[in-house]
Amino acid sequence: xxxxxxxxxxxxxxxxxxxxxxxxxxxxxxxxxxxxxxxxxxxxxxxxxxxxxxxxxxxxxxxxxxxxxxxxxxxxxxxxxxxxxxxxxxxxxxxxxxxxxxxxxxxxxxxxxxxxxxxxxxxxxxxxxxxxxxxxxxxxxxxxxxxxxxxxxxxxxxxxxxxxxxxxxxxxxxxxxxxxxxxxxxxxxxxxxxxxxxxxxxxxxxxxxxxxxxxxxxxxxxxxx
Amino acid sequence: xxxxxxxxxxxxxxxxxxxxxxxxxxxxxxxxxxxxxxxxxxxxxxxxxxxxxxxxxxxxxxxxxxxxxxxxxxxxxxxxxxxxxxxxxxxxxxxxxxxxxxxxxxxxxxxxxxxxxxxxxxxxxxxxxxxxxxxxxxxxxxxxxxxxxxxxxxxxxxxxxxxxxxxxxxxxxxxxxxxxxxxxxxxxxxxxxxxxxxxxxxxxxxxxxxxxxxxxxxxxxxxxx
DNA sequence: GGCATCCTCCATAAATCCATGGAATATTGT
DNA sequence: ACAATATTCCATGGATTTATGGAGGATGCC
Numbered sequence: 001x002x003x004x005x006x007x008x009x010x011x012x013x014x015x016x017x018x019x020x021x022x023x024x025x026x027x028x029x030x031x032x033x034x035x036x037x038x039x040x041x042x043x044x045x046x047x048x049x050x051x052x053x054x055x056x057x058x059x060x061x062x063x064x065x066x067x068x069x070x071x072x073x074x075x076x077x078x079x080x081x082x083x084x085x086x087x088x089x090x091x092x093x094x095x096x097x098x099x100x101x102x103x104x105x106x107x108x109x110x111x112x113x114x115x116x117x118x119x120x121x122x123x124x125x126x127x128x129x130x131x132x133x134x135x136x137x138x139x140x141x142x143x144x145x146x147x148x149x150x151x152x153x154x155x156x157x158x159x160x161x162x163x164x165x166x167x168x169x170x171x172x173x174x175x176x177x178x179x180x181x182x183x184x185x186x187x188x189x190x191x192x193x194x195x196x197x198x199x200x201x202x203x204x205x206x207x208x209x210x211x212x213x214x215x216x217x218x219x220x221x222x223x224x225x
Numbered sequence: 226x227x228x229x230x231x232x233x234x235x236x237x238x239x240x241x242x243x244x245x246x247x248x249x250x251x252x253x254x255x256x257x258x259x260x261x262x263x264x265x266x267x268x269x270x271x272x273x274x275x276x277x278x279x280x281x282x283x284x285x286x287x288x289x290x291x292x293x294x295x296x297x298x299x300x301x302x303x304x305x306x307x308x309x310x311x312x313x314x315x316x317x318x319x320x321x322x323x324x325x326x327x328x329x330x331x332x333x334x335x336x337x338x339x340x341x342x343x344x345x346x347x348x349x350x351x352x353x354x355x356x357x358x359x360x361x362x363x364x365x366x367x368x369x370x371x372x373x374x375x376x377x378x379x380x381x382x383x384x385x386x387x388x389x390x391x392x393x394x395x396x397x398x399x400x401x402x403x404x405x406x407x408x409x410x411x412x413x414x415x416x417x418x419x420x421x422x423x424x425x426x427x428x429x430x431x432x433x434x435x436x437x438x439x440x441x442x443x444x445x446x447x448x449x450x
Numbered sequence: 451g452g453c454a455t456c457c458t459c460c461a462t463a464a465a466t467c468c469a470t471g472g473a474a475t476a477t478t479g480t
Numbered sequence: 481a482c483a484a485t486a487t488t489c490c491a492t493g494g495a496t497t498t499a500t501g502g503a504g505g506a507t508g509c510c
Binding site: 006010011012013014015016018020021022023024026027029030069084091094095096097098099102103105109112186 | 231232234235236237238239240241242243244245246247248249250251252253254255256276291292293294309310312313315316319320321322323324326327328329330331334335337338409411
């Protein structure tokens with residue numbers, strides 16, 4: 001019934017899907033996608049942020065481009081990469097969710113990286129309510145350019161690197177909700193530890209900007225007014 | 226700031242996610258997942274359905290199991306594999322959607338496999354309305370065991386292999402809506418071609434059982450009453 | 451126990467992927 | 481045109497992955 005042409009065509013279709021799967025099959029590529037989910041970047045910036053040799057980063061980006069996960073924009077001598085669409089971020093988030101739920105190695109690696117943390121978390125809806133009530137303030141601890149590319153409305157930006165020096169910019173008595181890139185981003189964990197060590201009340205948003213965008217909640221960009 | 230331990234832990238976390246990505250990085254594994262989305266099967270049945278050597282199929286299934294995408298159940302001498310959860314099917318569906326949207330090779334391979342098809346399709350909601358109105362009947366052309374494992378309520382089962390012989394079981398005048406495994410399954414395409422060649426009015430459901438389940442619509446199982 | 455069936459584990463060769471250094475290309479500024 | 485910068489392309493060696501045949505384990509039947 002199924003002729004050899006059909007069998008070949010079937011394999012080609014599944015292989016085409018698989019080549020998108022392959023793009024997700026390297027930790028470094030996932031890290032690049034994660035960075036790109038915060039906003040566009042140049043090859044050089046991506047390589048540095050991901051701790052990769054420039055040529056290696058370029059090669060991974062080509063793989064991602066072939067899979068159609070990223071798009072590029074040239075600006076003078078440099079090339080800016082960005083995610084090709086929201087659905088790519090969605091795919092990344094779902095891959096992680098499924099991996100976390102079904103693969104036992106993930107929670108272990110997660111705790112080892114982020115810190116075991118029994119610490120308090122707050123969800124997006126509760127955050128909205130408590131911000132409206134004036135009970136808490138929101139702190140974005142990502143690098144400044146990521147904040148500029150898009151942040152939760154009303155959030156203050158202090159990159160985690162600068163937090164120790166700039167802690168006095170934070171009101172003494174208010175509780176602080178910290179967020180960063182996403183559910184698996186270490187910056188907010190580090191920031192909460194730093195703040196509580198200095199006697200501030202600080203908790204984490206239970207995920208980050210990636211999930212905020214996927215939930216299609218409002219996003220501000222640029223520097224605060 | 227980020228010590229070497231942290232860097233290693235970060236890489237381990239991303240690599241853990243990537244090992245789930247790797248499970249999606251082979252056409253044959255995607256084909257196996259696609260089959261499993263229809264219901265559980267033995268290794269032997271999977272190998273035959275996917276056109277694989279038994280040991281090769283077993284190896285791929287081990288890979289999927291490591292990623293936590295499939296689970297097993299022993300019944301006497303044979304082992305039944307099944308998807309580990311709905312979220313796995315969801316991931317598979319999203320991967321395909323993203324691939325189709327962003328990778329130019331996919332639509333080409335799709336048309337080559339399924340046939341270019343300008344033919345009419347009907348969506349799930351329209352199907353529901355037209356069935357309720359008694360305008361159409363629903364035909365499931367998957368193999369009988371997949372039908373038994375779960376089908377659209379009220380659907381008649383005639384596997385596409387038997388369709389030519391059993392065409393007289395279909396009412397002459399009613400329009401027939403054919404479905405099979407999912408959006409990229411060839412069986413319904415073949416069936417519609419066969420039926421229209423013989424003068425019946427037949428169209429396809431625009432996707433199949435995989436998407437029906439993901440939409441959490443009602444599913445019947447077993448043989449019809 | 452002995453034997454058949456179904457599946458997994460092991461060893462191996464071919465193919466593919468990854469990281470990296472050096473060459474080539476494209477754009478901008480002088 | 482020339483130099484400088486950012487990125488891609490190419491070649492290479494080392495590590496992984498894939499398909500496959502054969503050995504080994506588990507279960508059920510006699």
